[in-house]
Amino acid sequence: MSIASDLIRGHTDTIILAHLLEGDSYGYKINKEIQRKTSQQYELKEATLYTAFRRLEEAGCISSYWGNELTGARRRYYSITPEGERTYERLKEEWDTAKQLIDILIQSKKEDAADGK
Numbered sequence: 001m002s003i004a005s006d007l008i009r010g011h012t013d014t015i016i017l018a019h020l021l022e023g024d025s026y027g028y029k030i031n032k033e034i035q036r037k038t039s040q041q042y043e044l045k046e047a048t049l050y051t052a053f054r055r056l057e058e059a060g061c062i063s064s065y066w067g068n069e070l071t072g073a074r075r076r077y078y079s080i081t082p083e084g085e086r087t088y089e090r091l092k093e094e095w096d097t098a099k100q101l102i103d104i105l106i107q108s109k110k111e112d113a114a115d116g117k
Contacts, residue, residue, distance in 0.1 A: 008042060012052045014095060017088035020080040053078060061087045
């Protein structure tokens with residue numbers, strides 16, 4: 001079963017910020033980590049990823065810098081800012097609330113009866 005892209009697309013910023021909480025990173029590595037964590041069920045499109053980077057940088061949630069080309073290809077790295085950490089916490093709370101509400105709204109009466117509710 002693959003994860004519905006439409007369901008996840010609205011949470012791209014949260015996903016990126018969560019990754020950057022672990023440390024600075026670059027686009028390709030972030031996307032590979034998303035694929036690894038989802039057992040290859042989800043992949044961000046490159047255009048979506050870099051659009052999100054621009055949006056997050058303009059909002060002050062992340063900053064970018066060029067890595068050292070002596071370690072290989074020159075890459076643009078991204079790091080989370082204090083504003084990004086606050087934004088992540090807010091987005092995560094919003095997701096938790098939405099998930100709880102959706103769980104309630106899609107619970108069928110048959111499932112409730114089986115659970116003794």
